[in-house]
Amino acid sequence: xxxxxxxxxxxxxxxxxxxxxxxxxxxxxxxxxxxxxxxxxxxxxxxxxxxxxxxxxxxxxxxxxxxxxxxxxxxxxxxxxxxxxxxxxxxxxxxxxxxxxxxxxxxxxxxxxxxxxxxxxxxxxxxxxxxxxxxxxxxxxxxxxxxxxxxxxxxxxxxxxxxxxxxxxxxxxxxxxxxxxxxxxxxxxxxxxxxxxxxxxxxxxxxxxxxxxxxxxxxxxxxxxxxxxxxxxxxxxxxxxxxxxxxxxxxxxxxxxxxxxxxxxxxxxxxxxxxxxxxxxxxxxxxxxxxxxxxxxxxxxxxxxxxxxxxxxxxxxx
Amino acid sequence: xxxxxxxxxxxxxxxxxxxxxxxxxxxxxxxxxxxxxxxxxxxxxxxxxxxxxxxxxxxxxxxxxxxxxxxxxxxxxxxxxxxxxxxxxxxxxxxxxxxxxxxxxxxxxxxxxxxxxxxxxxxxxxxxxxxxxxxxxxxxxxxxxxxxxxxxxxxxxxxxxxxxxxxxxxxxxxxxxxxxxxxxxxxxxxxxxxxxxxxxxxxxxxxxxxxxxxxxxxxxxxxxxxxxxxxxxxxxxxxxxxxxxxxxxxxxxxxxxxxxxxxxxxxxxxxxxxxxxxxxxxxxxxxxxxxxxxxxxxx
Numbered sequence: 369x370x371x372x373x374x375x376x377x378x379x380x381x382x383x384x385x386x387x388x389x390x391x392x393x394x395x396x397x398x399x400x401x402x403x404x405x406x407x408x409x410x411x412x413x414x415x416x417x418x419x420x421x422x423x424x425x426x427x428x429x430x431x432x433x434x435x436x437x438x439x440x441x442x443x444x445x446x447x448x449x450x451x452x453x454x455x456x457x458x459x460x461x462x463x464x465x466x467x468x469x470x471x472x473x474x475x476x477x478x479x480x481x482x483x484x485x486x487x488x489x490x491x492x493x494x495x496x497x498x499x500x501x502x503x504x505x506x507x508x509x510x511x512x513x514x515x516x517x518x519x520x521x522x523x524x525x526x527x528x529x530x531x532x533x534x535x536x537x538x539x540x541x542x543x544x545x546x547x548x549x550x551x552x553x554x555x556x557x558x559x560x561x562x563x564x565x566x567x568x569x570x571x572x573x574x575x576x577x578x579x580x581x582x583x584x585x586x587x588x589x590x591x592x593x594x595x596x597x598x599x600x601x602x603x604x605x606x607x608x609x610x611x612x613x614x615x616x617x618x619x620x621x622x623x624x625x626x627x628x629x630x631x632x633x634x635x636x637x638x639x640x641x642x643x644x645x646x647x648x649x650x651x652x653x654x655x656x657x658x659x660x661x662x663x664x665x666x667x668x669x670x671x672x673x674x675x676x677x678x679x680x681x682x683x684x685x686x
Numbered sequence: 687x688x689x690x691x692x693x694x695x696x697x698x699x700x701x702x703x704x705x706x707x708x709x710x711x712x713x714x715x716x717x718x719x720x721x722x723x724x725x726x727x728x729x730x731x732x733x734x735x736x737x738x739x740x741x742x743x744x745x746x747x748x749x750x751x752x753x754x755x756x757x758x759x760x761x762x763x764x765x766x767x768x769x770x771x772x773x774x775x776x777x778x779x780x781x782x783x784x785x786x787x788x789x790x791x792x793x794x795x796x797x798x799x800x801x802x803x804x805x806x807x808x809x810x811x812x813x814x815x816x817x818x819x820x821x822x823x824x825x826x827x828x829x830x831x832x833x834x835x836x837x838x839x840x841x842x843x844x845x846x847x848x849x850x851x852x853x854x855x856x857x858x859x860x861x862x863x864x865x866x867x868x869x870x871x872x873x874x875x876x877x878x879x880x881x882x883x884x885x886x887x888x889x890x891x892x893x894x895x896x897x898x899x900x901x902x903x904x905x906x907x908x909x910x911x912x913x914x915x916x917x918x919x920x921x922x923x924x925x926x927x928x929x930x931x932x933x934x935x936x937x938x939x940x941x942x943x944x945x946x947x948x949x950x951x952x953x954x955x956x957x958x959x960x961x962x963x964x965x966x967x968x969x970x971x972x973x974x975x976x977x978x979x980x981x982x983x984x985x
Contacts, residue, residue, distance in 0.1 A: 371789040371790070372789070372790070374789060375786050375789055375790070378778070378782065378785075378786070379775060379778070379786070382775075382777055382778055382782065383777050384777075503773055503775065503776075504770075504771065504773030505773050505774065505775060507739060507769045507770070507773065508769075508772070508773065508774075508787070508831065510738070510739060511737045511738065511739065511762060511765065511767050511769070512762065512787065512790040512791065513758075513759040513760075513762050513763040513790070513791065514759065514790055515758070515759065681741070683700075683734075683739070683740040683741060684734065684739040684740065685734070685739075685740070
């Protein structure tokens with residue numbers, strides 16, 4: 369099994385295209401860093417002495433909004449309640465909002481790039497099985513003393529490893545660039561999270577790793593779906609197209625549906641953002657972390673079963 | 687001699703259409719077995735079933751005592767194959783391609799890889815990317831790929847497709863060497879008859895998914911009678927009539943031809959000289975495999 373994964377890894381990284389993807393991620397982080405540093409030099413941040421008054425004004429505004437719209441909309445209600453609770457907590461514990469840009473804010477900023485990693489991982493996953501067919505090498509690959517399911521599993525593991533590697537690169541490069549350009553914050557502030565109606569302090573470093581992990585769950589699910597389409601239809605364009613479409617449109621469509629229908633909670637994309645259970649509001653009221661995990665697991669198993677069943681049974685005529 | 691491969695009443699149906707209808711034959715140890723048939727006869731489908739790329743609808747295929755259906759890995763480890771063109775990873779070097787396959791079998795050493803590369807004559811170019819290879823080098827790398835694990839049975843589907851005469855000759859020499867010196871069995875499929883004649887010990891002809899005939903190459907060509915061509919001087923009328931009525935001869939520009947058994951030739955020559963016909967030469971016109979093939983398949 370290990371040797372099969374080495375094989376896939378070699379095939380992946382001996383192609384120029386893969387290295388380009390890795391390069392893009394690194395360049396992107398450097399670019400964002402340079403841009404933010406330039407901004408910071410142009411407009412140096414000002415220490416805000418009156419932050420307590422400002423926050424109080426904001427709290428009052430939020431309270432009014434909560435009275436007005438909040439009662440009809442569970443999501444907005446939760447949103448305002450969260451804002452108010454966190455701001456009150458800051459005033460109470462004398463935690464001034466961080467004004468200086470630092471390494472943590474930079475890493476957090478770059479979480480937006482996980483979307484790109486999602487796209488890249490989908491591209492890799494979509495080509496994993498279908499390109500063996502289009503190259504014709506599938507004929508030499510499947511006549512070895514290895515079961516087809518083992519070969520498919522090694523390919524899937526390679527996709528997951530690729531995704532994990534890209535995320536690690538993003539996090540580590542962001543940390544290095546962030547440290548070099550912006551440095552550590554003067555005093556280490558905790559991350560304030562809103563859980564079950566209470567404000568909790570968390571370590572920033574661990575919180576960021578956790579957030580990276582949570583935001584990559586939809587990448588994992590979409591890559592798994594692309595991999596399944598690739599194995600079932602042997603067509604990488606279809607796999608890339610469909611997965612990217614769902615990646616960009618899936619959550620908006622789900623949100624639209626979730627506002628009206630309760631069954632929207634069974635849609636894959638209603639469950640991919642697990643971060644809402646740690647710090648935020650779920651798309652449909654009454655959804656729980658356990659529910660989402662079970663749904664994700666069911667989708668995962670469905671994709672895998674389809675891929676493995678079709679791949680092991682198929683006649684190779686190409 | 688023990689048989690390396692046995693097909694037992696193998697059938698293949700795709701979408702209710704029968705592609706292969708009950709093939710049974712065996713390939714013995716150390717022989718080159720030809721698989722001959724017109725395009726679309728089912729050669730490639732049969733080969734794909736033997737190597738497990740396609741499922742068998744009915745019947746069974748046994749390789750070195752292991753059924754490809756029940757013990758796929760046990761059976762396939764004795765096979766080295768090229769199915770149609772040997773497609774390789776073009777972005778890898780020849781050596782990296784071989785490493786891919788070496789990792790999928792147990793116990794293939796660096797030395798073994800070097801030995802196989804040497805055998806197919808790719809030592810100079812093995813560390814170059816496959817996209818720079820010519821068609822002939824592709825074929826040689828393909829051959830190297832299937833020899834890595836010392837298989838008992840080599841399956842080559844159209845191995846000389848697209849090769850020049852020198853390349854074809856080379857493949858032929860490799861096959862002779864592998865069967866004579868290493869006791870491998872080889873299955874070769876082709877529709878190029880003249881080539882099969884030179885390569886194979888036995889030939890199976892299939893048509894429309896059915897086995898028509900399995901024969902050893904020599905008996906396949908010779909048959910009972912043969913065609914003889916006589917080169918003579920001018921033949922006079924009475925002799926012509928005599929030849930036509932007694933021998934069923936065909937008069938040609940340089941003499942005549944006769945279809946008869948070999949042992950009757952000396953008698954004919956004596957009679958011709960007695961009749962005063964000038965005789966310059968006699969030769970057999972061997973029926974080519976092509977003639978026989980067309981004869982058998984058009985029945």
